[in-house]
Amino acid sequence: MINPKSNIKGRGAQQNTHNRFFELSHEVRDDFLEFCEKEGELPDKNKAQFLNVFPKTIVNKVASPDVGMAYSMNMYQGCEHGCIYCYARNSHEFWGYSAGLDFERRILVKKNAPKLLEQHLKKKSWQAQTIVMSGNTDCYQPAEKQFEITRQCLEVFLKYKHPVGIITKNALILRDLDLLKSLAADNLISVNISITSLSEDTRRILEPRTATIKRRLKVVKELSAYGIPVNVMLAPIIPSINSHEILPMAKAVSEAGALSIGHTIVRLNGAIGEIFTDWIHKTLPDRAEKVLHQIENCHGGTLNESRYGVRMRGEGQIAKQINDMVNLAKMKYFKNKVMPKLNTKLHEPYKNGQMKLF
Template sequence: MNPKSVIKGRGAQLNVPNRFFEFSHETRDDFLEYCQKEGEKADKNKTKYLEVFPKTIINKVESPDVGMLYSMNAYQGCEHGCIYCYARNTHEYWGYSPGLDFERRILVKKGAPKLLEERLKKKSWKAQTIVMSGNTDCYQPAEQRYKITRQCLEVFLRYKHPVGIITKNALILRDLDILKALARDNLIAVNVSITSLSEKTRQILEPRTATIKRRLETVKTLTDNGVPVNVMMAPIIPSINSHEILSLAKAASDHGAYAIAHTVVRLNGAIGEIFTDWIKKTMPDRADKVLHQIEDCHGGALNDSRFKTRMRGEGKIAEQIHSLVRLARAKYFKDKAVPKLNTSLHETYKDGQLKLF
């Protein structure tokens, strides 16, 4: 790997064209040469936060492949920069590239807490677990500035409504006071994503996420305080982290996790091009091997859009992954499970306080 050829602190190394646009932006060699001669930076690599004003915040999940009925996202785009992230493609709907734009153009929904409260107060709404971060991480760096996730958790607590969280960031511990209060009524479950025990692997796969050590500490702190945690080993990427399944599961169990889950990587939409460019720059010695093994899991293609198979994969490599996960569950998570969340309290707190009559 040539360090000078890699954009530091980012997963994607290019902006692929937006499929909805007729025209695309190209950085030409003569422009790069001019910048070099003038001592200027062709790309300042800065993150921009842009406020947006959606009319709704709760999304009904139609996919049978994910274990949620409803999700909400306080932010669109994610500065964590995970190279494999399936959410990259959604940035095209906002007019941006799923490549570097996804990591550097973060759309902020300041009105999310109000929209959430309006939905929970509706007479027609029946309590079902709403998962924060169904698309992008609710504890990404932007949350330090805007605190939208914390405000939403306060709404969930006020209305005694069940909520799930998916995150890679130890920032979640900032809100431990609210999480403990939710946990007392069995209203919270947290999914901490840990894809590797290798810091070197994490740094190139997920450049702006919390360290592995901090994530494992986060699992322990949450479970020690009565907050149930499921560790997401997702995605498993052949020849990158597939050899770590058992050791990762053991570490998760040792730190108190209630359960583990996994998916097999798929590179849908523009992610195939983004991932291919990335791995040839960061892991040139094994790029072809990894890409061919991913294709082996999806019938010869990097992507698979079929429900019920797209996130599991098929073939010998995928089955080896599933077998290792089954073994890990039997060995380290016997008689463990994340409890089903409580949906019975919300109706009596629909106006934000306990109804006495």
């Protein structure tokens, strides 16, 4: 049973957790709430704020051996999508904010990202390797409609004939179909679309400000129709929430044209454990303890899992059932499909913005 009345409208997290790097913390007191009620004021306006930041670099080397990418870049920190399970929430604490509501409402915007990317790609020492946009937060989150930083970065990748990967769950990616088709003509682009459920009810509570499932399937179909390779991330799989949908999801995305699927089993590291626990008791109170215990079963009795090689796939009987089901889905629906390896050979002559004659 879903209990939407207890939720802050349009948000995943229902609280601001304490920032572990701060000695002091604050709380919303009952007398303040009573004052707001008497004065007819809202204690929280629940509005997103966009804050400009100016990093010195934009391309990050990924040290984690089980992430599946060597380099990433993020145009935004924080994400309006508000996915309750998002592993990136903890990173917002490094910026001085909470992993809870702040992550969804304090969005840091890197307007100089295209310039920094161009500087990076022109380095004499740089050897082309796929750079993935959205290693941390979604490059097509709602803020992108206003700032268009992702589009500008795609123009840079196209200019320098450099391979790029995209991870998103937003249909806004179709806005940039012209650039994606041009990149695909030289095998310079691959897209990873995240689909966590086929149920709109489930999607709305897990990922409150994301594109609908229907629109995401349309994205997979349209990109595939233009020869743009698409992998779908069925991630994360959460026991007793979407674990029963693995085969139907795999079938749907395969029929839409996806060339492969990937998955992770949910893990709730750092502040995410507290945020998720608070959320599920408010949103799905009838199955809250069952879900939490099954997540713990996948990670040695804890919600937290950091061990490389284990953290993404889990261990124990429930994790085995999930992993076996995904393997079955791959054999059943993706037997003769393969994601192409992107082209890294074209970039070198374009470092100065044009082809070398000799």
